[in-house]
Amino acid sequence: ATSEKLVLSERHGPVLVLTLNRPKALNALSSPLFGELNKEFDAAQRDDAVRAVVLTGGEKVFAAGADIKEMKDKTLAQSYKENYLASWAKITDFTKPVVGAVNGYALGGGCELAMMCDILLASPTATFGQPEITLGILPGAGGTQRLTHLVGKARAMDIVLTGRKVKADEAERIGLVSRIVQGDGKECVAEAVKVATLIAGYGGIAVQAAKEAVNAANNLPLNEGLRLERRLFHAMFGTADQKEGMAAFAEKRKPSFSHL
Ligand code: CAA
Numbered sequence: 082a083t084s085e086k087l088v089l090s091e092r093h094g095p096v097l098v099l100t101l102n103r104p105k106a107l108n109a110l111s112s113p114l115f116g117e118l119n120k121e122f123d124a125a126q127r128d129d130a131v132r133a134v135v136l137t138g139g140e141k142v143f144a145a146g147a148d149i150k151e152m153k154d155k156t157l158a159q160s161y162k163e164n165y166l167a168s169w170a171k172i173t174d175f176t177k178p179v180v181g182a183v184n185g186y187a188l189g190g191g192c193e194l195a196m197m198c199d200i201l202l203a204s205p206t207a208t209f210g211q212p213e214i215t216l217g218i219l220p221g222a223g224g225t226q227r228l229t230h231l232v233g234k235a236r237a238m239d240i241v242l243t244g245r246k247v248k249a250d251e252a253e254r255i256g257l258v259s260r261i262v263q264g265d266g267k268e269c270v271a272e273a274v275k276v277a278t279l280i281a282g283y284g285g286i287a288v289q290a291a292k293e294a295v296n297a298a299n300n301l302p303l304n305e306g307l308r309l310e311r312r313l314f315h316a317m318f319g320t321a322d323q324k325e326g327m328a329a330f331a332e333k334r335k336p337s338f339s340h341l
Pocket of ligand 1: 106107109148188
């Protein structure tokens with residue numbers, strides 16, 4: 082039914098949990114689904130009470146890629162004029178931390194979406210891959226770029242040109258995921274909420290600056306990246322959270338951050 086939400090949202094204190102909810106199509110990332118996801122991220126960006134997001138696809142599958150049935154009859158002119166897939170990158174403008182929890186398949190666009198998360202947790206069932214080559218196309222939402230930054234050219238070529246599946250243990254070994262959470266899918270999501278809650282308790286400005294600085298490492302030459310890091314570091318001395326964090330250390334108590 083059209084009224085069914087394609088992205089479920091649930092609050093756990095300062096953490097917003099977003100769950101892709103199109104199970105019959107293995108969470109294939111249709112334009113309506115991505116539209117809802119972008120709306121959720123827009124709202125979360127504006128809501129000061131949300132300090133971290135967990136993104137998951139549920140217990141059996143993260144996402145089996147872009148919606149092939151939606152794509153199959155597209156022409157070059159259509160895809161070019163609508164700048165197909167450009168809207169997917171909006172998530173990467175989100176300034177708060179995003180913890181991904183992958184259970185089951187994260188293929189094609191699903192793998193690309195997972196790689197947009199800041200921290201990526203995976204259960205032992207997680208299976209990654211960029212199978213676009215098997216469909217007569219190439220990855221279109223970061224699979225040749227983010228993947229290469231994460232795992233290096235040799236491994237990215239192996240994954241992108243063969244379309245083979247990458248199981249959780251290999252994904253962890255090559256640096257595609259941050260870590261594996263043992264147990265079933267529920268435990269992986271619960272751990273993601275725990276990690277997000279921990280980060281949400283830190284000073285929000287410091288968290289935002291740390292995310293900005295780490296992301297800059299992929300885009301800037303080292304000297305510029307180091308300069309950006311140092312400038313952001315200097316800026317922290319203008320925040321209440323720096324005063325509180327260091328005063329609390331000196332007074333041997335827990336800090337209470339105001340995110341100011
Ligand atoms: N798009 C649309 N529908 C999809 C889909 C997708 N990416 N993946 C799965 N589905 C649908 C299937 O068509 C099927 O629907 P019906 O019941 O109506 O037939 C339903 O989900 C269940 O799928 P399967 O029966 O295939 O399930 P399975 O367990 O046998 O296989 C799978 C699982 C290996 C993930 C298999 O579904 C598969 O290979 N899916 C496609 C993966 C893929 O190629 N992804 C890349 C897409 S292109 C892309 O993402 C471009 C980009 O860079 C952005």
